[in-house]
Amino acid sequence: MGSETSQKLPVIDFTNINLANRELVKSQIYEAVVEYGCFEATFDKIPLELRKAIFGSLEEVFDLPLEKKLVNVCKMKHQEYVGQSPMVPLFESLGIDYANNFERVKSITNIWWPEGNLNFSKTIHSFTEIITELDQLIRKMILESLGVQKYMEEHMNSTDYLLRVMKYKSPQTTDPKLGLVNHTDQSITTILYQNQVGGLEVMTKDEKWISYKPSPNSFVVMIGDSLKAWSNGRLHSPFHRVMMSGNETRYSLGLFAVPKGGCCFKAPDELVDDEHPLLFKPFDFADFLDYRCSEKGRMDQFSLRTYCGL
Ligand SMILES: O=C(O)CCC(=O)C(=O)O
Ligand SMILES: [Fe+2]
Numbered sequence: 001m002g003s004e005t006s007q008k009l010p011v012i013d014f015t016n017i018n019l020a021n022r023e024l025v026k027s028q029i030y031e032a033v034v035e036y037g038c039f040e041a042t043f044d045k046i047p048l049e050l051r052k053a054i055f056g057s058l059e060e061v062f063d064l065p066l067e068k069k070l071v072n073v074c075k076m077k078h079q080e081y082v083g084q085s086p087m088v089p090l091f092e093s094l095g096i097d098y099a100n101n102f103e104r105v106k107s108i109t110n111i112w113w114p115e116g117n118l119n120f121s122k123t124i125h126s127f128t129e130i131i132t133e134l135d136q137l138i139r140k141m142i143l144e145s146l147g148v149q150k151y152m153e154e155h156m157n158s159t160d161y162l163l164r165v166m167k168y169k170s171p172q173t174t175d176p177k178l179g180l181v182n183h184t185d186q187s188i189t190t191i192l193y194q195n196q197v198g199g200l201e202v203m204t205k206d207e208k209w210i211s212y213k214p215s216p217n218s219f220v221v222m223i224g225d226s227l228k229a230w231s232n233g234r235l236h237s238p239f240h241r242v243m244m245s246g247n248e249t250r251y252s253l254g255l256f257a258v259p260k261g262g263c264c265f266k267a268p269d270e271l272v273d274d275e276h277p278l279l280f281k282p283f284d285f286a287d288f289l290d291y292r293c294s295e296k297g298r299m300d301q302f303s304l305r306t307y308c309g310l
Contacts, residue, residue: 187224
């Protein structure tokens, strides 16, 4: 599935949003999430020192002994350590749930480093706090574009944040090797950030792979299946994967906004009418993840449609 294209993701500038350009940015976002389900955000609020600290912290956590990484630190379901998988041997990932809450980050840090590691907690939390703000601005603008801003508070209150950190070993070859399998995210939105090593590819609606070139002030913003369902299919949740080549280690972070478990996630009535019949049954995110992580769900590229498509 998919051939390469020299096309690029739409780039949207968030460095200086003001009253004069807000509406323009809003329309750029909407156009991008309808067409690509994804865009590159230029955003300069991560100072260079913090960037260095972030990738230093990622190196440090993945250098922990395997038995430490295998301890399940998350209260959110299905967020345990992934690694040493025969399907994706280069890939490792750890979850930090509710990473926007400093006390929560500290208590997870203390499991990994019983003597504490304040530098790690602070770095992870600062990053999350800054990116959470970007996420909320983007979602606010998306809800406005959808004409359902009256649900803003309810929508924001029914979501939590999960941070996942990722390491991809270098394959030591110029021949690209699969780093992470092709998938859509189950989240509402995902914001990705990475070191200088490229590899992320996003699929267009006509099944072409766009490869993304990282840079320090650039973030990839992606729509997940939950927002696709909530927008009653108006927004696209794109397939994406990671392909690795060369001899440098790739580190990345994904901040996932996810529906709170136990809460019924349903498209607003305003987005459902004769022209736009309801496409997905209301769902509980925890159940959706149960399906996605089941033996059948793991093999199912169209898990949203299978799980709650009408
Ligand atoms: O490492 C990346 O850039 C992508 C990670 C990803 O797609 C995911 O964790 O869902
Ligand atoms: Fe993903």
